[in-house]
Amino acid sequence: MKIICVPFKLISTRYEVISLPENRLWLEELELRLGLWQGTYQ
Numbered sequence: 001m002k003i004i005c006v007p008f009k010l011i012s013t014r015y016e017v018i019s020l021p022e023n024r025l026w027l028e029e030l031e032l033r034l035g036l037w038q039g040t041y042q
Contacts, residue, residue: 007020007025022035023035023036
């Protein structure tokens with residue numbers, strides 16, 4: 001199964017699709033970057 005996530009940003013009164021450089025989302029208000037990580041963890 002493949003999950004596709006399309007990010008949106010609220011601009012004025014409507015949502016617009018945004019691009020994610022390096023598949024990461026920067027949340028400026030929180031000073032936090034979110035992204036998906038694939039791999040194994042020990």
